[in-house]
Structures are given as structure tokens and as C-alpha cells.
Amino acid sequence: MALAGQSPSADKLDPHVAGSAASGALGKNVWDRLVSYNNDLTLRYRLAEALEPDADGTEWRVRLRAGVLFSDGTPLTSRDVLYSIRRMLDPAKPSSADLSMVDLARTRAEDDRTVVVGLKQPLADLGSVLAGWYVYVVKDGSDVFDATTLPVGTGPYMLKSWSPGDRSLLVRNPRYWEAGLPYLDEVEIVQIAEPEARVNAFLSGEVDMIDQVPAVRASTLRTEPGVSLVDAEFGTMAALQMRADVAPFDDVRVRQAMRLAVDRQAMADTVYLGFAELGNDLYGLGAPFYAADLPQRTYDPQRARDLLRQAGHENLVVTLTTADSSPGQLDSATLFAQQAKAAGITVNLETVPAANYAAQVSGQKPLTHNNWWNYSLDYYYGQTMTSDAPGNSGWRRPAWDARFYQARGTLDRQTRAGLYADLQKELYDEGGLIVHNFVKQPAAVRSTVQGVPRFTLGSDDWANYRSAWLSA
Known part of the structure; x- marks a missing residue:
């Protein structure tokens, strides 16, 4: 299996720290969640x-x-x-x-x-x-997670070897608690950061399955003999992230103008070739309490120009720090730069290596990509939107924090839905995310690999290798 990974220096085995898709797949197959x-x-x-x-x-x-x-x-x-x-x-x-x-x-x-x-x-x-990314149960006293001290877990596989930034070899756990599973004797997880390189590894026969296939490749692989696509049930957020505490994005009018400078439908059609649903500048399409009733934001470059003029930022020049770290990311950056010209915005692209983009670049520079997977609003907001969240990108409003804590603690579901609607309305009006699409990133699987379920990135069925098996 080839998945997006990190450089050897950044890659971690510890499931309470590890952050890449490859390390996430390893974690859920060696350990388990409540x-x-x-x-x-x-x-x-x-x-x-x-x-x-x-x-x-x-x-x-x-x-x-x-x-x-x-x-x-x-x-x-x-x-x-x-x-x-x-x-x-x-x-x-x-x-x-x-x-x-x-x-x-x-x-x-x-x-x-x-x-x-x-x-x-x-x-x-x-x-x-508890279903969040890092919440794994490890054995009491376990505190060293490295290549020489291979840890034990309750997952379907045991770790036989681990080479940071490269690959991991997993072998069947005979004591696994789900009767009869897993079927496979071994699974090797290979780390390949760039989506196109993963496709090449698949086509060359180096690997049997790849995650997060770019849309243009998915269209051709769908008709490739001996290959099947496993479709995602819900798309993953594809967004641009403006730091709301850094000029010029500390002016709400600039943030609003930037959101009006992207043509979401053209992005879905051109970059993702239909493997996408339109975003509306909010996280969580398909999640409980997602504010699906807010008006769909549309492309309005003239209104964007007016807002920038009011803010004193006519002929705005910004830098978008980008990387080939998620399917369609570079293409979406290029298309956004073209679309923004009609609003008088010049978007200069700064391309950096893909390996550590999510951990070391996204949300840290003034304008970057943000490609969060699918989780509850409770989890996402706690990780990214509260003032002290580790993934906070400059949205720090104590009053918003207080209302969030009130919402997540309200047991009555109808009342909680109303509170979450209010929180999202404020983010929709003033936040720093430009959510242009929710992208359905399929997996490509050789026909000899069976039993791979449909999934949503971040769900229990993503990287579910316990049910996979090989045919002749």
C-alpha cells in the first residue's frame, strides 16, 4: 500500500504524535481506538x-x-x-x-x-x-516507539519493521479480537509524498493499492484492465487558509474579498473533473450539525474589488505557499491565481517540498492550503479553531471559544444544533478558510486485492486492511 508520508526526520511511530496518512494507516492497524x-x-x-x-x-x-x-x-x-x-x-x-x-x-x-x-x-x-486522529490505546508503560523497540498493540497486525520516511512491514496478529480477521499474512505500507509518484508506483507494479488518487488519474485508471477504484463516500475539505492575524488578512474585508475571488464550480470541473462537491467556506460537509442551509458563496470578482478598495488594498499582491502534497493541490493553486486576477489580486505561487507541508507549512505562513480529513465539528474546532488549539491559524476570539464550549456541552440535540449554526455563521462571515471544494479521493486497487471497503478519509473503513484478501 502506498500512502502520503513524511521525511525521515519528521516521520514518527508514536501514534499520539504521528501525523501523515502513512503513519495514520500504520497506527490504526497496530493499535486501536475506543x-x-x-x-x-x-x-x-x-x-x-x-x-x-x-x-x-x-x-x-x-x-x-x-x-x-x-x-x-x-x-x-x-x-x-x-x-x-x-x-x-x-x-x-x-x-x-x-x-x-x-x-x-x-x-x-x-x-x-x-x-x-x-x-x-x-x-x-x-x-x-475519542474517534479523533490521535486517540489510540497503547499498553500501560509503553513510552518508546522506534525501529529497535517495536511496540505491541491490539490491532489486526503487528509491527515487524519500521523505516522512518520509507516503509513499514506489518504481520498478522494471531490474537486479534475480531474473530477470523485479518485475512492477509503481511501488509507493507510504503511512504510516497507526491500523488503522481504514488500513481507511478502503482502502474509499475511496485504496490498493489494507493490512496488519494488525483482526479485526472482516477478517470483513466477507472478503465484500466485489472484495476478498480474504491470511491470515497464523502469528500475531503480542499481549502486555502488565510492567517487572520497577519496582514493583509487581519482585515475582514480582505478575507471576504479573497473568498469572492475563487470560482468553486470551475475548480470542481477543471481540477477535480467531477470528483468533488462545492465548498462553502466551512469545514464538515456530511458531518452532524454542518450548516448546509447557508447561501452558497459564488464567484464575484467585482464585489471583491470593491471590498479591497474599501480596505485600502486595491491591486492586492499575495503569496500562496503551495506543494504537491494532496491530489489537485498544485493545479488548484494555479487556477486560483488565474481566477483572482479578475478581482485585481495577484497571487504569486511559492512551491515547497511536499514531504512536511502539512506539519510545517500549512496554516503557518500567511496563505497556504488546508486539506483536513473528515471528523466531527467537535473534534475539528477543538483542534483548529479555539484560541489555544494546536492548529489555530490566527482565529482567536474568546467569545467564540466560550460559545463553542457551550455548544459541545449541550446535551439537547436541537439546542446544540442551533448553537453550532451560530458558530458557523460567524465563521462563514468572517473566518479565514476559503473552502472551495470537498474532494472525493478514491483508492486504486489491483483486481487481485479484494475486500477493500468504501470509505471516508478519517473513518474506520479508511486504511481498513483487516478485511482485505488476495485472489488468484
Whole structure:
């Protein structure tokens, strides 16, 4: 399997730190989560069999699945969950934002299979947070994750070897808790950062499956003999990110003008060849509480010119730092630069290496790409939009933060929906994201590989190799 990776210096094995698609696929096949997402972002229970809140959502009882063993034969218990939570809350780890609402002083083991999770504030849906990228259960005491100290997990495979920035070899875990799975004896995950290079590796026979196929290649691979495409159920956010705390984007009129300078339909048709749905400057299409009723923003270069004139930024010149790190990213940058000219905006492209773009460039320079996968609004906002979030890109409004915490803690679903609608309206009017499309990035699979399910990037069925098998 070839997936997007990172450079050897940036690649990490630790599931509470690792950030690339390749490391995410490795993590979910070696370890496991308490719960994960179905493709529609509802919950699928994994190591947990039940999540039960108290009356106000400030304490949750997590009941573990019986009979789960680590690959070394050690039973999974509440001690492992408590250790993992404490470890994830290390402020030096990006996982700390995932569980920042957890009150460790009130979090305890009730018995071997029950953990009581105390929270600093009410949370209506703990599961949507536990299904986040970094929230894996590791064995109690595990703290070294490297090529010489291969860790154990409860996932379908065991790690046999790991070469950072290059490849990982996984072998079947005979103690895996899902009866009869996995089918394959070995899976090798190969890291290839550039989408086109992944396609070439697939066509040459180096790999049997690739993720995130560019649209232009998907169109031709669909008719290739001996190849099938596995389509994504929901598209992944393709956006430009303006830092709202850096000139000229610290002026809301400039941010509004930039959003009016992109032709979303032309982007979908030209760059993604129909493998996309229109974005509307908000994250989360298909997720619960997504504000689908807001008016679709359209291409209006004259209105953009008027706003820039009012802001004193007529004939605006900006730099978009881009990379070939996601399918269609370079092409979308080039097309946006062309579209923005009609609004009097000159977009200069600065191309950088793809390997560490997501971790070291996206959201950190004034104008970059932002290509988040599919998660709940609870999770995404906690990771990126609150003032102290690790992925914050200059949107720091304490009043917005307070309303977000109120929304995520409101147990009544209808009331919570209204609160999330208000939060999204403010982001729609004044935020820094230019969400032009939600891109459906299929996987390409050789016909000899069977049992690969449809997926949504970020769901439990993405990188689900436990159900895959080989035909003659």
C-alpha cells in the first residue's frame, strides 16, 4: 500500500504524535481506538462496547470490550486506557488538544473493564472526540516507539519493521479480537509524498493499492484492465487558509474579498473533473450539525474589488505557499491565481517540498492550503479553531471559544444544533478558510486485492486492511 508520508526526520511511530496518512494507516492497524467513525461520522464501537454519560455530561463511563488481548498476550484493561489518556495529555504532544477537556483528577478505573472519565466542562458527545486522529490505546508503560523497540498493540497486525520516511512491514496478529480477521499474512505500507509518484508506483507494479488518487488519474485508471477504484463516500475539505492575524488578512474585508475571488464550480470541473462537491467556506460537509442551509458563496470578482478598495488594498499582491502534497493541490493553486486576477489580486505561487507541508507549512505562513480529513465539528474546532488549539491559524476570539464550549456541552440535540449554526455563521462571515471544494479521493486497487471497503478519509473503513484478501 502506498500512502502520503513524511521525511525521515519528521516521520514518527508514536501514534499520539504521528501525523501523515502513512503513519495514520500504520497506527490504526497496530493499535486501536475506543470508538471510531462510520463513513457518515456516526460512531462505531471498537475497544469500547459502551459510552454512558451522567445527567449533565461532566462524567462518562467507558465500558471495555471483553476478551481483548495485546499482541504479546497481555489482556486489555482499564489501566491501559488510563495510561493512554495521561500520555495523550502531555502538553508536548499534539494529542493533548484531543482530550483537553479531560479532568485527570476525576478520571479513574472503576474496575478492570470500566473507566470513568471526568471532564472539566460538559461534553454531549465524548465519542466524537475519542474517534479523533490521535486517540489510540497503547499498553500501560509503553513510552518508546522506534525501529529497535517495536511496540505491541491490539490491532489486526503487528509491527515487524519500521523505516522512518520509507516503509513499514506489518504481520498478522494471531490474537486479534475480531474473530477470523485479518485475512492477509503481511501488509507493507510504503511512504510516497507526491500523488503522481504514488500513481507511478502503482502502474509499475511496485504496490498493489494507493490512496488519494488525483482526479485526472482516477478517470483513466477507472478503465484500466485489472484495476478498480474504491470511491470515497464523502469528500475531503480542499481549502486555502488565510492567517487572520497577519496582514493583509487581519482585515475582514480582505478575507471576504479573497473568498469572492475563487470560482468553486470551475475548480470542481477543471481540477477535480467531477470528483468533488462545492465548498462553502466551512469545514464538515456530511458531518452532524454542518450548516448546509447557508447561501452558497459564488464567484464575484467585482464585489471583491470593491471590498479591497474599501480596505485600502486595491491591486492586492499575495503569496500562496503551495506543494504537491494532496491530489489537485498544485493545479488548484494555479487556477486560483488565474481566477483572482479578475478581482485585481495577484497571487504569486511559492512551491515547497511536499514531504512536511502539512506539519510545517500549512496554516503557518500567511496563505497556504488546508486539506483536513473528515471528523466531527467537535473534534475539528477543538483542534483548529479555539484560541489555544494546536492548529489555530490566527482565529482567536474568546467569545467564540466560550460559545463553542457551550455548544459541545449541550446535551439537547436541537439546542446544540442551533448553537453550532451560530458558530458557523460567524465563521462563514468572517473566518479565514476559503473552502472551495470537498474532494472525493478514491483508492486504486489491483483486481487481485479484494475486500477493500468504501470509505471516508478519517473513518474506520479508511486504511481498513483487516478485511482485505488476495485472489488468484
